[in-house]
Amino acid sequence: MSKPFYIIGFMGTGKTSVKRYLETTNHVVDLDEQLERHAGMDIPSFFDQHGEVAFRELESELLRSTKAEYIMTGGGIVERPGNIKWMKAHGTVIALDLPFELCWERIRHSSRPLVKGGKENVRALYDRRLPLYREADIVLDASRGTEDVVRQLNRLKEENE
Numbered sequence: 789m790s791k792p793f794y795i796i797g798f799m800g801t802g803k804t805s806v807k808r809y810l811e812t813t814n815h816v817v818d819l820d821e822q823l824e825r826h827a828g829m830d831i832p833s834f835f836d837q838h839g840e841v842a843f844r845e846l847e848s849e850l851l852r853s854t855k856a857e858y859i860m861t862g863g864g865i866v867e868r869p870g871n872i873k874w875m876k877a878h879g880t881v882i883a884l885d886l887p888f889e890l891c892w893e894r895i896r897h898s899s900r901p902l903v904k905g906g907k908e909n910v911r912a913l914y915d916r917r918l919p920l921y922r923e924a925d926i927v928l929d930a931s932r933g934t935e936d937v938v939r940q941l942n943r944l945k946e947e948n949e
């Protein structure tokens with residue numbers, strides 16, 4: 789099996805949405821879904837009961853133990869300094885890029901725990917993380933929609949085989 793594609797990007801860039809298109813013909817794992825299964829609870833409950841530090845710990849452990857063709861990460865995978873380095877050493881890191889306002893419109897009514905902090909705190913998080921996402925091997929423009937991102941990923945996969 790060729791090395792995995794690790795898909796990174798801020799909340800709302802569409803990582804999980806892309807999964808539904810790819811998984812008809814590829815082995816795809818979403819780390820947030822994996823974590824929810826492993827913990828036996830949804831992410832808001834995990835944050836409430838165990839806190840963000842425990843979440844980052846488990847997310848980083850699952851990153852290292854998950855094998856698939858595509859691994860869709862959670863938006864905060866870049867929070868642990870070693871994670872980008874680890875992904876780059878074990879596969880190809882692809883970032884989905886989308887302006888903050890579009891991300892915000894997509895996530896503002898969701899139950900993501902960090903959204904509770906309000907728009908300006910989420911914007912600060914976006915600004916702080918942006919240079920980390922840009923450390924990816926490849927940055928894809930996600931503004932032309934999910935199917936366009938899927939096309940770009942399929943092309944990269946063909947080149948990679």
Ligand SMILES: Nc1ncnc2c1ncn2[C@@H]1O[C@H](COP(=O)(O)OP(=O)(O)OP(=O)(O)O)[C@@H](O)[C@H]1O
Binds near residue numbers: 804805863864932
């Ligand atoms: N191309 C798109 N156009 C419009 N809405 C979209 C698009 N892609 C995703 N969305 C919507 O944005 C929301 C967030 O998308 P998604 O869950 O795929 O983001 P994510 O990158 O996986 O976020 P997270 O980092 O939190 O896991 C969903 O409600 C989804 O339906």
Ligand SMILES: O=C(O)C1=C[C@@H](O)[C@@H](O)[C@H](O)C1
Binds near residue numbers: 901
């Ligand atoms: O950007 C983040 O820190 C997060 C993104 C989501 O995918 C989840 O992993 C969780 O809500 C935290």
Ligand SMILES: [Mg+2]
Binds near residue numbers: 803804818820861
């Ligand atoms: Mg997701």
